[in-house]
Amino acid sequence: MDRPMVSGLSAPDAPVGPPRRRTTSRAPLLAAAMPVVLWLVVEAGMLAMAAVGPHPLWPELQLTLTEAVAVRSTADVAAQLEGGADPNRAYPVRPGLLAGEPERATPLEAATSERRPEIIALLARHGAVLAIDDWRRLRCFVDGFDADVAAALDALRPPAAELACPDGEPRIW
Secondary structure, eight states, X not given: OOOOOBTTBOOTTOOOSSOOOOOOOOXXXXXXXXXXXXXXXXXXXXXXXXXXXXXXXXXXXXXXXXXXXXXXXXXXXXXXXXXXXXXXXXXXXXXXXXXXXXXXXXXHHHHHHTTOHHHHHXXXXXXXXXXXXXXXXXXXXXXXXXHHHHHHHHTTOOTTOOOOOXXXXXXXX
């Protein structure tokens, strides 16, 4: 009585034929892969959108002239001045860009606050002017601790302006 061998064992009621393959569910694998696949599809869509316009995740921020001065972007300052931006106008300022957090400031106030004499000179070349009171306020703010900014402001000194700083700590805003 010869019985066929299944998996190397002989059993009287063992099935005859190839061994059965174990079936496993692919649901856990698919569940784990779905977030990654979804993320890849969304990213591919965003990259496609970025190819024809601004990137949806990183929109290009428009800076005012004062904000460009505050973030020390000389290229943006020059581009805006070349484009006709008014160097004497007070522009809105987003919170956190300038110390003291003014809601509005002129580019000269921002350049003085950020201690940027080269920006002050650039603004002056594009027509920035200061009234006597504004010049005195900015000049007193830097008096005694920033000679470069003081010299740049002195180039904008209005006629008849006298440097008479009030007692106490000078404030720019």
